[in-house]
Amino acid sequence: xxxxTQPNSMESNExxxxxxxxxxxxxxxxxxxxxxxQLPSQGPEYVIHGLTSNVNNRMASLAIAEDRKSSTxxxxxxxxxxxxxxxCILRGLGAGNNRKLIWGxxxxxxxxx
Amino acid sequence: xxxxxxxxxxxxTEKGKDVELRCDPISGHTALYWYRQSLGQGLEFLxxxxxxxxxxxxxxxxxxxxxxxxxxxxxxxxxxxxxQEDSAVYxxxxxxxxxxxxxQYFGPxxxxxxx
Numbered sequence: 001x002x003x004x005t006q007p008n009s010m011e012s013n014e015x016x017x018x019x020x021x022x023x024x025x026x027x028x029x030x031x032x033x034x035x036x037x038q039l040p041s042q043g044p045e046y047v048i049h050g051l052t053s054n055v056n057n058r059m060a061s062l063a064i065a066e067d068r069k070s071s072t073x074x075x076x077x078x079x080x081x082x083x084x085x086x087x088c089i090l091r092g093l094g095a096g097n098n099r100k101l102i103w104g105x106x107x108x109x110x111x112x113x
Numbered sequence: 114x115x116x117x118x119x120x121x122x123x124x125x126t127e128k129g130k131d132v133e134l135r136c137d138p139i140s141g142h143t144a145l146y147w148y149r150q151s152l153g154q155g156l157e158f159l160x161x162x163x164x165x166x167x168x169x170x171x172x173x174x175x176x177x178x179x180x181x182x183x184x185x186x187x188x189x190x191x192x193x194x195x196x197q198e199d200s201a202v203y204x205x206x207x208x209x210x211x212x213x214x215x216x217q218y219f220g221p222x223x224x225x226x227x228x
Contacts, residue, residue: 032213043117043204043219044156087155091213103148103156 004088009108012078020073020107022088027068031092035062035073037084038106044087047073083111115139117220119205125226126195134190134223138207145182146217147190148204156204162188163211195227 005023012018024033035047048055048062050071055062061074075082087106118137126132138145147159158172162182173179177195182188192199202224206217 030213036217041221043206043222044217045219046216049214049216093213105153105155 004090004104006086006088006104006107008105009110011110011112012075013112014080015077018075018078018082018109018111020075020086020088020109021070022072023070024088024090025069027090028092029068031090033062033064033068033071034089034091035060036087036089037082038087039081039084047086049091078109078111080111080113083109085109117205117207117218119203119220119223121223122221123224123226125228127228128197129194131191131193132195132225134192134203134225136188136190136205136207136220138186138188138205139218140186142207142209142218143185144208144211144215145188146206146208147180147188148206149201150204150222151201159190159203161211192225195225197227200225200227 010020032049032051034049036044037047038044048057048060050062050064052064054064063072063074065071073086085106085108087103117139120135124132143164145162148156149159150156160173160180161169164185177193180188180190190203202222204219204222206219208215208217
């Protein structure tokens with residue numbers, strides 16, 4: 001499975017935008033890029049996913065590089081509730097590829113009031 | 114509708130005892146996953162169920178671990194003769210299918226502490 005690399009931690013101030021980067025240089029043409037986040041003492045929750053085009057939803061935006069070797073999760077106005085660990089994951093074709101999502105350590109985002 | 118639920122939320126047991134962890138997936142979801150998350154670590158895949166197919170057990174760390182999914186719904190993860198290294202949060206997730214665009218919905222997890 002293709003791997004992703006993310007910074008271990010980032011810090012932001014409340015109500016400021018946050019850009020969380022993810023590198024996936026070995027991504028294949030059929031891999032989708034997914035983002036999940038895990039709030040303290042909770043299970044992960046889905047944030048957003050995309051293939052090639054930038055995506056927006058009520059939680060965040062996903063900006064995907066033209067060569068697809070990197071992506072950025074954008075929180076437009078960070079709130080204290082956005083403090084969490086953010087995981088960037090690739091999901092591809094083939095039996096078994098998706099069930100064994102490779103979850104690294106993600107990026108731990110701290111939001112300062 | 115209800116999300117994925119897990120019980121118990123916390124379990125403290127003594128080394129050598131057996132434990133059972135339960136997962137109730139979202140109704141209609143055919144795919145069910147179990148993961149383990151040790152302190153400060155990412156998620157580690159354990160086992161996967163899809164409909165009536167044979168489960169993918171390739172992530173189970175030892176033969177002390179087993180899981181069942183009855184009637185295509187509720188799942189139970191059993192750990193026999195628990196060891197201290199089994200202490201972790203055990204997470205269950207379900208999804209409608211196992212596709213590239215399918216979202217996994219996670220339960221709150223069961224925190225297992227083996228003394």
